[in-house]
Amino acid sequence: MDQEQLKHAVAAAAVEYTLTKIDSDSIVGIGTGSTANFFIDLLAEHKEKFQAAVASSEASADRLRGHGIDVIELNSAPEITLYIDGADEANPRLELIKGGGAALTREKIVTAVADEFVCIADESKWVDYLGTFPLPVEVIPMARSHVARELVKLGGDPVWRENVITDNGNQILDVHHLYPVGSTTDLEEKINQITGVVTNGFFACKPADILFLATQQGIVTHHAVD
Secondary structure (H helix, E strand, O other), X not given: OOHHHHHHHHHXXXXXXXXOOOOOOOEEEEOOOHHHHHHHHXXXXXXXXXXXXXXXXXXXXXXXXXXXXXXXXXXXXOOOOEEEEOOOEEOOOOOEEOOOOOXXXXXXXXXXXXXXXXXXXXXXXXXXXXXXXXXXXXXXXXXXXXXXXXXXXXXXXXXXXXXXXXXXXXXXXXXXXXXXXXXXXXXXXXXXXXXXXXXXXXXXXXXXXXXXXXXXXXXXXXXXXO
């Protein structure tokens, strides 16, 4: 299978799993990106089986509405049964790098609220150690240069993702060659403490609870306790 077929396969597996977790009162959190788009399109076939969705980006919200799925604001959601989203990298501890689609802040917020975080990815995203994919960092625009200098002190090589504005009105620095040494959670927290950083794309303080990984041999399921 090519990569698109793998994404479709893992999205289908996630829909099957989702249907075992939801009922007519459930609110489902849905992420952003190409794999999440496959999930949205397949979940739309079962839209009568849940109440509404919360989207991590305007693009995903538009796609959901295009299928006739009710999209509500997170502040109006009493709870989110589960959140389904892709990743740019995932390691065996189910720590992730996310943010290639510039939606990392809203993704991290919905992740924090959801009862369960289900990550879906193809085998190209599976790594032993995070950091090959440049780490996205969302920054307040006036602080971009300051944050970049601080990231250099941490060993990274930040590059401004020009002409990209997040749904929150902020900018993105993609940090190359920043590999966690020791604890990924420590590095995630350290970057978030830089004044002007909104958040960064490490999902280690709250990793995925379950990962469905599409491989040439089929769908492999990883749990956070593995």
